[in-house]
Amino acid sequence: MAGSTATAVLDRNGLDALVKELTAQGRTVVGPTVRDGAVVLAELASADRLPWGWGTRVEAGRYRLVPREDGAVFAHTAGPQSWKAFLHPQREQLWSADRGSDGSLSIVEERADPASYAFLGVRPCDLRAIAVQDRVLTGGRFQDSGYAARRTGAFLIAAECTEPGATCFCVSMGSGPAADTGFDLALTEVVDDAGHRFFARAGSTAGAEVLSGLPHRPPDPGTEAAAHDAVEAARDRMGRAMPPVSLRDLMGESLEASRWDDVAARCLTCGNCTMVCPTCFCTTTEDVTDLTGDHAERWQRWDSCFDLDFSHLHGGPVRATPRSRYRQWLTHKLSTWYEQFGSSGCVGCGRCITWCPVGIDITEEAAALHDELAARLRQEEENDEGGGDDRKEPER
Amino acid sequence: MTDVPLPYRVIRVNRETADTVTLVLAPTGPATLAPFAPGQFAMVYAFGVGEIPVSVSRIDRHALRHTIRSVGAVSAALCALRPGSRVGLRGPFGTGWELDRAAGQDLLVVAGGIGLAPLRPLVLDALAARHRYGQLNLLVGARSPGDLLYAQQLRFWTAHRGLRHCAVTVDRSADGWWGHVGLVTTLLNHAEFAPDSTTAYLCGPEVMIRATARDLVHRGLPAQRIRVSLERNMRCATGHCGHCQLGGVLLCRDGPVIGWDRADPLLSVREL
Structure with missing residues (x-):
């Protein structure tokens, strides 16, 4: 050069x-x-x-x-x-x-x-x-x-x-x-x-x-x-770490985890995490008209999956509970993003932890989900051995 | 035209039921949207009010039809349009029914309510090429006899177009109704199809899709040969706004028509 x-x-x-x-x-x-x-x-x-x-x-x-x-x-x-x-x-x-x-x-x-x-x-x-x-x-x-x-x-x-x-x-x-x-x-x-x-x-x-x-x-x-x-x-001085497992698989296996109820009891569904997240991309549209009624504009603005209106379908929101909205955010970020766009949606910047008004920690939630899944699989294994029934092994 | 709507003129308005109309739309100038495939949808813009996704309910060379039920602000504005009014259209978006893949097989088309609209171009294509397929079954459910879409056309298809297996049921009967009463799944016993060589096409309320698809799987249809059209909130239709997510599926991009093998695990989770 x-x-x-x-x-x-x-x-x-x-x-x-x-x-x-x-x-x-x-x-x-x-x-x-x-x-x-x-x-x-x-x-x-x-x-x-x-x-x-x-x-x-x-x-x-x-x-x-x-x-x-x-x-x-x-x-x-x-x-x-x-x-x-x-x-x-x-x-x-x-x-x-x-x-x-x-x-x-x-x-x-x-x-x-x-x-x-x-x-x-x-x-x-x-x-x-x-x-x-x-x-x-x-x-x-x-x-x-x-x-x-x-x-x-x-x-x-x-x-x-x-x-x-x-x-x-x-x-x-x-x-x-x-x-x-x-x-x-x-x-x-x-x-x-x-x-x-x-x-x-x-x-x-x-x-x-x-x-x-x-x-x-x-x-x-x-x-x-x-x-x-x-x-x-x-x-070597990172303040936090994600559990060293496939987060994609972990989220896929955890859709009915009881941890979602725990985090939903703390989450205010304020949407701060989605606003500060450097990858959250969701938008909605606004249609406005001027006073003459003959000029209209279409605007796009950031939206958040924590907003009730986000999943609105005739009849009401698909994700009505905070549990389902937090689950949507976390599973999208760590898991379904791969299916949609070929990579994780999380880069580990920590903003969602820092700017959460109640201090919900994405790494702590992932770790808790991991513990819950591990406990569930252990239990199922014990049941299989003890009960002698021939149910299929849970898919990993 | 996928970013900015293209103006289309309403050339006719067909009133279908008390709350549903079909808009017959043609471009206002030389520019036109790319051809739609049955099952695909357009974003339809009501001036100053907003935009909603609507599947095409008939595809002619010079006109597109959208059958719209008045349920929200935008659909109400669209249903109130008259011949000569303008709308904006973006599209075509999403996946289609892909009837070609079912050549040689029996066809089972199951519609609930407004769900018959996206299925109509599929039925028309199948009727136009009857020799390519085995039995063609059309099962239709409606809330009441007055809510039945395209009633005249159903009779025409049966009488003159060789549609031998067409059955209609309603949730609630009314004076003068002598037909079936009950869920659309009860009609499956009246259909003629060989489960191991049948492709099914389902559109309607999610509960109806779930019940019908599970019944069909029980009867031996492989899940991947049950094609369902699903619905979620959509703002952009280009895969960028995030609203239409159903798990890992972006319905505007990977749907609205997807295989039941993919849809079943997603629809089994509450509020996914």
């Missing part, structure tokens, strides 16, 4: 130059910023807006910003938003319809011109989430054209994870803490006696070209090793 760089070391000036360069290319640069006591994604005018010196402390149902003495910028865990807020926005107009005086009907597509985004600081779990939404929204027979347009033009800068939180479990979902693929540039932050710097890797031709234009140093073995070690150390 002539005039391009595969790996380099950047300092804070390099990050400044990166934001300037991407802005100069006409891109809308979005990254983490500090606002309202949280790390939130917003348009960056410069790298100064990044959360320098801020970390986060999270637990089930709890999220706090904490200052950091080392001045690190990517040492926070997943915030309340994910990149879907930009690629798959909360509300979007699809088309408008006008009725003429002769009763004629004309309908035109109303998709806004897609912004050319650059996302700075995408966690490996969120990179995976973007890949999951790519398959859902553009991988099938029909494409979501708005998503496809925004996604195709987006430039992704990953920030490898060196500071996992207490609700993180990406390792057990195989989606972090290292960024392997799906980025234009990947940064790994290193803060040690040799200074505050970023080990940068290009993941695409466009990424390599951008990297070569930034003020940078050639990669030194010390920085590269420190970056590698920091990510490896993060691997």
